[in-house]
Amino acid sequence: MAEGHSKLDGPDLVQGIAFADLPDGGKVVGHCGNEQVLLVRRGTEVFAIGATCTHYGGPLVDGLVVKDTVRCPWHHACFDLREGEALRAPAFNPLACWSVEQRDDRIFVGEKRKRTAPKQRVGGPSQVPEKIVIVGGGAAGFAAAEKLRREHYHGNIVMLSNDEAPPVDRPNLSKDYLAGKAPEDWIPLRGESFYSKNNIDLRLHANVTSIDTRSREVVLADGVRTPYDRLLLATGAEPVRLAIPGANQPHVHTLRSLADCKAIIERAMTARRAIVLGASFIGLEVAAALRSRDIEVHVVAPEKRPMERILGPQMGDFIRALHEENGVVFHLENTASSIDGRNAKLSSGGTLTADFVVAGIGVRPRTGLAEKAGLSLDRGVIVNAFLETSAPGIFAAGDIARWPDPHSGENIRVEHWVVAERQGRTAALNMLGHREKFIAVPFFWSQHYDVPINYVGYAGQWDEIAVDGDIIAKDCLLRFTREGRTLAVASIFRDIESLEAEVEMERQMT
Template sequence: MGGGDQKLTGPDLAQGIEATDLTEGVMLVGHAHGEAVLVARKGTEVFAVGATCTHYGGPLAEGLLVDDTVRCPWHHACFSLRSGEALRAPALNALPCFEVDQRDGKVFVLGKRPPQTKRAPAAAPESIVIVGAGAAGNAAAEMLRREGYVGKVTMVGDDPALPCDRPNLSKDYLAGTAPEEWIPLRAPEFYEDKRIELRLGVRVDRIEPSTQKMVFADGTRLGYGALLLATGAEPVRLEIPGADLPHVHYLRTLAQSRAIIARAERAKRAVVLGASFIGLEVAASLRARGLEVAVVAPEARPLERVMGPELGDFLRSFHEEHGVVFHLGQTATRIDPERVVLASGESLEADLVVAGIGVRPNVQLAEAAGLAVDRGVAVNEYLQTSVPGIWAAGDIARWPDPHTGQKIRVEHWVVAERQGQIAAINMLGGRTLCDLTPFFWSQHYDLPIAYVGHAEKWDRIDVSGSLAARDATFAFRAGEKTLAVVTVGRDRQSLEAELAFERRDARVLAGL
């Protein structure tokens, strides 16, 4: 995965450092045996792990220590200091973990510890099938093996591509700054080694809970002991004349991102329909490729419904500084081979059109199988559906959120991965609650934005800092309750907000 490795700096920890150099709760970065190493003290214990996040290479020392874990400042991955294990997505790989020797008032970092293995669960289904090879499905399959499950695991997906790093498809990969080898989450050999059978490019026609079998489009059947539905979402399609023209694109899969890139190589003017996160990220990426870009959207401000007016105005002006032209309060009524016609009668020249007008959860399989559906697949706090033996995770799952006291469905990559991990543990007999705090990030040129929590409605937005200086916090509140926190240029504060949500610490949240 992309991200630069840290250069070796700081003390040579293999040669030892004074124990007094390690302060409780403070991380120190040095190096040992040719690798960057982070050391931290908790009581009398000293831990040593790799200093670089295994997701995108984030500097862990700039993150947050929480008990015996460390959290990455960039995208909130969480690792065990005791074992190096990646406890929470988006990181899936463990950190290297080193032996530590304390003697004569000094601390020495020795060789690497072997990775820990877990025993097979005592009570587990004979086989597990995962329908959906996206964020949730892939994370679940990996977690099943990490938990020691030895039964058959099959992952089924209608996309022929390997599970991929979907957030990158609208960001660096589309912009041309991330090579394609970064995009697959794993190489084919990984799935072979972990004995995860992949059935890609195939469609499940129906599920039969009474027989615990699924039927594929070609009529073949596959049985399961437990089933995870992680079917994700599909882009909302345009329903206007010209929507089926070859230069009109959507973005959800690797193939679709490739198609946009291929078209962009010979295009000059692009129109993006929709000022969603995907729409604005696509606009930024196409500007990076030198295209003229116009964004058409019905709202008065980009992302106002999610981010509020001040951030919406800022993002608009920020994109305008990079050459994007907005046509807000407008919709497209027709697409011609060389232009997009708006409801106002205005015509925009375009040899590339990308539609980012939202997505719909793929709940058809679940609904046809008799599962309870409520604007998503209804699940309990353990991600179990209304039908025994079937779980759901990711974009389709609507779960009871303890933070808001409501049932919510969230279309975030990190949420999907973490839910896949939770569902995997519970399919093996665990009782892990889905009490995660939603988190996502968005990238606009060189500007990252981090969002923690979940706010569908709010009374006010309290702002601190300066957007102009790219150093700001937005707290979304209903009465005295903090629902969500958005940060710009304040990665550590975003981590602190996430922790405060987890601990239900209203005092900390009120101070943001």
């Protein structure tokens, strides 16, 4: 997330710049009063918008202009140049906009424009549901509720979450917040007043036990039955639990919720050594965060290389070397067979001693409700292109949803934060009766110390990895191809090329 600017960059746009200094498609950062402003030219039109992404403060001048939008270089949020509207997650807040005047071959930025409510879609549905129930308080559930209100939906929204906290920015829990570099006020996706102000009935500690599809009611553990006209299942995933002796001890942690993260932070305050089980993205982000707290970290994982299954052998070797350079000790091709107090016995016969353990051995989709309701399942909840399940009026989004991905040509299920948010938005539209297919290209990012890894697309299997640049030098783009077709792209400090790859994948689907 961005902090306040200590100094203002670029020209004073109130005084104006020469029209010739802004080529077609070009971008210039300047300032208007004490705010940074981005000028973007499209043909003869010039737009003035806030210069930083409202998600984490990415510099939009380094982003990509596509038609009348600009995409953030960091995490691929997208904004409308005309109104500043946040069109794609992970951004939800709009950008500020300024008036622009052209005279005497110069461009002048005037007053900040007053924000107006987003326009209602033309040709909306004739029948709007009176009551929408969302089961889940994560990325997809939040994005759906937010989108419903943004679309001027005035019916009832009930959001049932079994968490103790309102929806949070989960990626930060394994990154800056766990590392002690982010304040807690960064963590909520919205303040608590957002839900009351927007008349969203958010119920925490709400455990849904079943869905009565005949009466169209959701049944809670306390017996309360909540009726719905449309239902969104956004139950997410839960950590895979260790099934070894000693796994239920209080110093053995998983990381999924804000409460989980706080428990690890509290343990880390007095710890000197930790064991991380699993060399996944979450496991290694936890390792990096704990190293930022000067805790000795040992990573135990069954793989030969970290993350080879997703990123291939060369990137796997690089990630291992990066963590080793930062003091992480790996015990690969190994698992923990038991935990006895501070001692963890390994399958290789060795023993590690640590003050606490974090298990990051994967997650599994929470499909119990869907299965009990008789919905079609296949390693997740099967949905169509509109994210509707086999039961009319019931939709699914996020980690549980297996959808027909037009780019890969496969039915896929991914556990990516941005995908969940984008699916939540699409599900919201379709619950209102719009027929909008979910065609977004999957995207995720991972952070390891000062190295960001961006991944666009989906490659369950590939037959070649083409490397452009130098992985070791942290300047590279990898293309995962099958039969000559690019399915996914991973990159380090190749932001524009990552965005261009996303746009190209989108074009292939149209």
